Amino acid sequence: MARKMVMKTKITRRDLLNGIVIGAGGFLLPAYGTESAARSWSSVSPEALAEYYPPTLTGMRGSHVGSFEVAHALAWQGQKPDSYKSLNEHYDLVVVGGGMSGLAAAWYYRKKTDPAARILILDNHDDFGGHAKRNEFHYKGRMLLSLGGAQNLDNPSNYGDVAGSLLIDLGIDEAAIAQMAANTPDDYVLGGKLGGDVGMTVPDGEEHLTIGGHWLKFFHGRGDYRAAVRKLPIPENQKDKLVAFFGGEKDFLDDLSLTKKWDYVNNNSYNQFLLDRVGLSIDTIPILDAHLLILNGPSGWNHTVLEGILVGSPGLRALGWLADFVDSIAARLIDDLAGEIRMFPDGNASVARLLVQKMIPGVAPGMKGIEDVAVTRFDYSALDQSDQSVRVRLNSTAVGVKEVGDYVKVDYVQQGKPLSIAASHCVLACYNNLIPDLCPEMSEAQKNGLSYGVRVPFVYANVLLDNGQAFGRLGVTFTHCPYDPFQWVSAAPTMASGGYEPPRGPDDPMVVFMMASPTPADGTKGTTRDLLRMGRHKIYASTFDDYEQQIRNQLQRMLGRYGFDHEADIKAITVNRIPHGYAYWYQGLDDPEWEEGQAPHEIGRQQFGRISIANTDSEVTPYMNAAFDAAHRAVEEQLQ
Numbered sequence: 276m277a278r279k280m281v282m283k284t285k286i287t288r289r290d291l292l293n294g295i296v297i298g299a300g301g302f303l304l305p306a307y308g309t310e311s312a313a314r315s316w317s318s319v320s321p322e323a324l325a326e327y328y329p330p331t332l333t334g335m336r337g338s339h340v341g342s343f344e345v346a347h348a349l350a351w352q353g354q355k356p357d358s359y360k361s362l363n364e365h366y367d368l369v370v371v372g373g374g375m376s377g378l379a380a381a382w383y384y385r386k387k388t389d390p391a392a393r394i395l396i397l398d399n400h401d402d403f404g405g406h407a408k409r410n411e412f413h414y415k416g417r418m419l420l421s422l423g424g425a426q427n428l429d430n431p432s433n434y435g436d437v438a439g440s441l442l443i444d445l446g447i448d449e450a451a452i453a454q455m456a457a458n459t460p461d462d463y464v465l466g467g468k469l470g471g472d473v474g475m476t477v478p479d480g481e482e483h484l485t486i487g488g489h490w491l492k493f494f495h496g497r498g499d500y501r502a503a504v505r506k507l508p509i510p511e512n513q514k515d516k517l518v519a520f521f522g523g524e525k526d527f528l529d530d531l532s533l534t535k536k537w538d539y540v541n542n543n544s545y546n547q548f549l550l551d552r553v554g555l556s557i558d559t560i561p562i563l564d565a566h567l568l569i570l571n572g573p574s575g576w577n578h579t580v581l582e583g584i585l586v587g588s589p590g591l592r593a594l595g596w597l598a599d600f601v602d603s604i605a606a607r608l609i610d611d612l613a614g615e616i617r618m619f620p621d622g623n624a625s626v627a628r629l630l631v632q633k634m635i636p637g638v639a640p641g642m643k644g645i646e647d648v649a650v651t652r653f654d655y656s657a658l659d660q661s662d663q664s665v666r667v668r669l670n671s672t673a674v675g676v677k678e679v680g681d682y683v684k685v686d687y688v689q690q691g692k693p694l695s696i697a698a699s700h701c702v703l704a705c706y707n708n709l710i711p712d713l714c715p716e717m718s719e720a721q722k723n724g725l726s727y728g729v730r731v732p733f734v735y736a737n738v739l740l741d742n743g744q745a746f747g748r749l750g751v752t753f754t755h756c757p758y759d760p761f762q763w764v765s766a767a768p769t770m771a772s773g774g775y776e777p778p779r780g781p782d783d784p785m786v787v788f789m790m791a792s793p794t795p796a797d798g799t800k801g802t803t804r805d806l807l808r809m810g811r812h813k814i815y816a817s818t819f820d821d822y823e824q825q826i827r828n829q830l831q832r833m834l835g836r837y838g839f840d841h842e843a844d845i846k847a848i849t850v851n852r853i854p855h856g857y858a859y860w861y862q863g864l865d866d867p868e869w870e871e872g873q874a875p876h877e878i879g880r881q882q883f884g885r886i887s888i889a890n891t892d893s894e895v896t897p898y899m900n901a902a903f904d905a906a907h908r909a910v911e912e913q914l915q
């Protein structure tokens with residue numbers, strides 16, 4: 276079989292469906308370019324607006340052109356319009372941010388007050404859901420789904436009363452979770468089937484070699500880890516060290532007393548431990564680092580040894596007396612995860628869609644619920660109608676939120692127009708970092724608290740392939756690619772939840788789901804927050820063409836040996852860049868232990884009159900249940 280190999284993958288044919296809307300009916304619109312996406316949407320006719328359906332947009336998504344410019348002008352240059360046209364709209368509640376926390380705030384407010392309460396949700400993107408975004412492709416008569424951000428949900432019984440009850444209201448109860456498990460193929464690791472194989476894909480000459488088996492088990496000395504490690508194209512002495520480390524053949528901290536060991540694992544970086552104690556070389560460390568990079572964002576240079584191990588990095592069995600302690604905690608964590616992680620084919624976007632449809636039934640009048648949420652097309656023109664109690668207004672960036680007498684004035688910019696509305700209450704479910712610019716009247720202490728954390732950047736790409744033949748020959752649905760720009764690669768969701776019919780055979784078109792952490796992992800010095808900022812800047816400095824080149828290179832090297840031809844086989848690429856991703860959580864190497872109530876997020880999230888603060892930043896926890904809990908707290912504050 277002729278193999279297609281190139282150092283820098285050439286792109287000779289530009290027949291990708293990038294930067295256009297692929298509507299079910301084949302309707303096309305420009306999505307970005309010299310004009311912002313927001314402006315291009317605003318210039319279309321009412322008939323065309325019926326085709327407004329952002330999930331099918333390809334090209335650069337996530338923080339797309341048109342979504343961030345207004346906020347950046349405010350945050351970086353202190354610039355915003357001088358005057359605003361008042362719309363004479365008064366709401367009971369205005370929510371800034373249409374992510375899971377903002378949508379949940381609207382939900383809790385209605386529930387606690389009146390289903391007819393008038394609520395407006397503003398979001399700067401052209402789609403709702405925040406990180407919970409849906410990517411949808413139509414090709415060869417099939418719909419193919421994937422996710423542009425938040426992936427998994429948990430059993431409502433693990434969520435706490437407030438967040439769990441919201442899931443149950445949406446129909447996601449214990450029975451539904453069990454059904455989602457049954458709908459998920461046993462080899463689909465990202466969907467919670469952790470028994471499925473996890474590969475390791477490494478450069479081997481000009482091509483990449485994928486070594487199958489279950490590397491998450493091999494990391495912990497389970498299965499035939501020796502044979503797997505021996506296949507790695509790395510120096511023999513490095514293989515010996517990995518085998519000894521995975522198998523726990525010695526205690527790598529055996530010269531330290533118990534107390535000093537405890538200090539060591541809490542005060543040294545995981546990667547420094549690998550380098551100094553395990554004897555791995557700088558070139559070998561990435562093999563272990565890909566796990567932390569995608570799970571958490573920062574690399575092993577910014578995690579303590581204990582933090583790294585507690586989220587599943589290798590080393591459980593190589594710490595002597597600590598091993599039993601850590602092993603017991605980690606085993607419990609892994610059991611919990613395996614039993615409860617669940618996923619819709621578009622990730623948590625289905626949860627956002629369920630919430631929106633319950634509050635604004637007109638977006639999908641015939642939708643039943645979780646049984647058809649994945650396959651229902653939403654009518655976005657129904658989101659912001661004056662005759663409904665809840666409205667979602669997209670492409671709208673809040674730039675000023677101020678209490679004026681007995682109401683809150685909210686200034687925002689929608690498609691270049693400065694507009695203003697009023698509300699009795701306001702919940703800020705946007706990023707903490709922007710709030711000081713929205714509310715300059717806050718105290719310096721509160722502004723400092725809000726400015727402290729830095730969100731964790733990511734890039735998630737989805738690549739539509741003509742068929743799944745080459746990918747199927749990899750032998751795994753999910754693999755680590757430690758030396759590539761996208762460090763985790765998986766088949767897009769293959770579960771049948773929400774009414775979805777995933778690809779079933781190698782001849783069907785498929786979507787490859789690729790995940791990248793742009794945070795420096797090469798030992799660059801700095802606090803985690805410094806490095807997260809660098810990662811964010813890298814995202815903004817990278818063009819769609821940069822990502823396309825990386826994706827083609829990586830997939831060609833991985834799959835070329837199985838007959839893949841990137842020029843013929845790749846049919847569309849969607850790059851979801853997420854410069855403001857996971858909420859920041861405190862890092863053992865950088866952050867002090869604050870007294871109760873004195874941590875920056877606790878000072879930052881205090882109620883500010885008629886304004887309360889939700890979002891996951893306010894909980895320093897990057898999970899959907901935290902988004903719900905924060906929303907509930909903010910609503911309770913306003914209704915006291």
Ligand SMILES: Cc1cc2nc3c(=O)[nH]c(=O)nc-3n(C[C@H](O)[C@H](O)[C@H](O)COP(=O)(O)OP(=O)(O)OC[C@H]3O[C@@H](n4cnc5c(N)ncnc54)[C@H](O)[C@@H]3O)c2cc1C
Pocket residue numbers: 346371372373374375376377397398399400404405406407423424425426427428671672673674704705706709733735853855856857858889890891892897898899900902
């Ligand atoms: C790549 C990735 C994967 C994840 N995977 C999971 C997972 O598997 N499970 C899980 O539980 N959690 C996951 N999360 C965490 C996720 O962040 C939370 O679950 C939750 O979705 C966060 O919701 P939020 O509303 O707090 O924030 P966001 O989703 O960030 O929503 C905030 C919204 O406010 C908007 N906004 C900001 N400023 C303004 C303004 N001035 N005007 C108008 N709008 C504004 C933002 O653009 C955004 O749309 C993941 C996150 C990321 C980034």
